[in-house]
Amino acid sequence: MQQAPVVTGWRCAVCATPVAISEVFSWRCPNSSESDRHHVLELENAIAPLRSSGDANPFVAFQRYLAWDAFAATLSLDFEARTKIIRDLDDAVSVIAGTGFRTTPFARHDGLSDELGFNQQGGVWIKDETHNVAGSQKARHLFTELLHLITVEIVGRAPWESPTQRPALAIASCGNAAIAASTLARAVNWPIQVFVPHYADEATLKILNSLDANVVRCPRVATDPAGDPCVFRFREAIDQGCIPFGVQGPENAWCLDGGRTIGWEMAVVAEDLPGSLISRMFVQAGGGAFAACAASGFFAGATKPKLHAVQTQGCAPLARAFEIAQSTGGARNAGARWSQCMWPWETTPVSLADGILDDETYDWIGGCNAMADSGGYPVVATEQQVLESYALAHRVTNIDVSPTGSAGLAGLLAIREEVADDERVIVIFSGVRRQ
Ligand SMILES: Cc1ncc(COP(=O)(O)O)c(C=O)c1O
Numbered sequence: 001m002q003q004a005p006v007v008t009g010w011r012c013a014v015c016a017t018p019v020a021i022s023e024v025f026s027w028r029c030p031n032s033s034e035s036d037r038h039h040v041l042e043l044e045n046a047i048a049p050l051r052s053s054g055d056a057n058p059f060v061a062f063q064r065y066l067a068w069d070a071f072a073a074t075l076s077l078d079f080e081a082r083t084k085i086i087r088d089l090d091d092a093v094s095v096i097a098g099t100g101f102r103t104t105p106f107a108r109h110d111g112l113s114d115e116l117g118f119n120q121q122g123g124v125w126i127k128d129e130t131h132n133v134a135g136s137q138k139a140r141h142l143f144t145e146l147l148h149l150i151t152v153e154i155v156g157r158a159p160w161e162s163p164t165q166r167p168a169l170a171i172a173s174c175g176n177a178a179i180a181a182s183t184l185a186r187a188v189n190w191p192i193q194v195f196v197p198h199y200a201d202e203a204t205l206k207i208l209n210s211l212d213a214n215v216v217r218c219p220r221v222a223t224d225p226a227g228d229p230c231v232f233r234f235r236e237a238i239d240q241g242c243i244p245f246g247v248q249g250p251e252n253a254w255c256l257d258g259g260r261t262i263g264w265e266m267a268v269v270a271e272d273l274p275g276s277l278i279s280r281m282f283v284q285a286g287g288g289a290f291a292a293c294a295a296s297g298f299f300a301g302a303t304k305p306k307l308h309a310v311q312t313q314g315c316a317p318l319a320r321a322f323e324i325a326q327s328t329g330g331a332r333n334a335g336a337r338w339s340q341c342m343w344p345w346e347t348t349p350v351s352l353a354d355g356i357l358d359d360e361t362y363d364w365i366g367g368c369n370a371m372a373d374s375g376g377y378p379v380v381a382t383e384q385q386v387l388e389s390y391a392l393a394h395r396v397t398n399i400d401v402s403p404t405g406s407a408g409l410a411g412l413l414a415i416r417e418e419v420a421d422d423e424r425v426i427v428i429f430s431g432v433r434r435q
């Protein structure tokens with residue numbers, strides 16, 4: 001049976017410009033420019049009811065809800081042809097990553113729930129991303145960007161004549177996103193430039209080199225404005241023809257499509273739980289795409305737990321933005337107030353949870369909308385709570401999570417007194433520890 005696509009189009013959350021879902025390479029709002037990056041496309045869609053097809057691969061299980069699926073349908077590819085594109089690409093990824101995309105574990109953790117004083121009705125549910133492709137949630141966001149690119153090639157709409165003439169992909173990241181992007185790029189032999197900070201750690205650089213990524217170190221230069229030098233060098237590469245392949249919605253909105261799979265996976269499990277509903281969801285926020293997508297995916301289901309975006313005292317621009325947005329007209333739909341609400345964190349960010357130190361929360365609008373819609377709010381954890389959550393995760397679970405990956409738990413520690421013992425809450429162990 002042919003069903004109507006669920007996603008109908010994009011619209012800029014700042015200037016309201018619509019972009020058709022059929023548009024090729026629709027990475028950014030047409031009004032986004034070199035001097036004004038304060039635009040981000042968001043999806044217009046209606047998912048009801050949310051149902052998994054039962055496939056182990058989330059991109060197949062929830063295929064109908066993907067913007068990519070609606071996009072590919074406009075290129076005259078039928079449903080089966082679209083499923084085959086996902087499966088073929090997933091096979092290629094698994095050759096490099098050792099695994100393709102598979103629904104990741106999500107269950108109540110009795111030890112952690114007891115440790116934190118929850119009773120039998122309540123508890124802590126852990127979503128474990130540490131065995132996802134490339135060891136974190138990042139590859140989910142990037143897979144829909146890659147699906148878009150590969151599909152355009154398949155239907156003969158790419159402006160280059162053959163794969164050997166592909167422009168390089170580009171990403172600004174020093175950690176999991178860079179590893180995920182380089183893994184996916186390597187799976188299809190697409191060249192990639194990775195812009196990393198000058199302090200990037202050796203373990204990550206080694207992995208990037210083994211994946212044949214072209215690593216470019218980016219020291220801060222005196223002529224740069226405030227903000228991340230890696231992002232500036234990345235944007236220069238885009239201006240020179242590279243393809244944005246990162247996890248920041250304003251640079252490539254297609255990352256906001258696949259990122260929702262994690263929320264969908266949790267929502268269908270949560271719906272089937274006997275007893276009370278999940279009441280809160282703690283999601284560590286750096287660039288913010290993760291929190292925005294996990295929430296918008298989950299909210300497509302029957303319930304809306306309060307979203308708590310978790311940041312550290314060393315770097316909390318999203319918490320600052322939420323507060324300003326609330327007092328200047330509301331935290332929902334604050335996109336037009338971008339300059340007033342969001343600007344780079346002034347001091348050099350430091351934390352053991354170094355994956356959430358983005359000095360700007362690029363996807364702050366999606367995060368603020370989700371917190372406002374669900375009655376949630378940002379939580380700023382102390383560095384002590386970041387350390388404690390990491391130690392606690394390793395003491396009571398056997399998940400080899402990184403300090404960034406357990407930082408959502410630091411948010412729960414920070415507001416544990418506000419959470420009733422019979423509440424059910426989610427933390428996402430989003431990334432594996434790397435030595
Ligand atoms: C393991 C892990 N969790 C969470 C995040 C935060 O994701 P986002 O930057 O989309 O907010 C990152 C980002 O680097 C990460 O590596």
Ligand SMILES: [Zn+2]
Binds near residue numbers: 012014
């Ligand atoms: Zn716009």
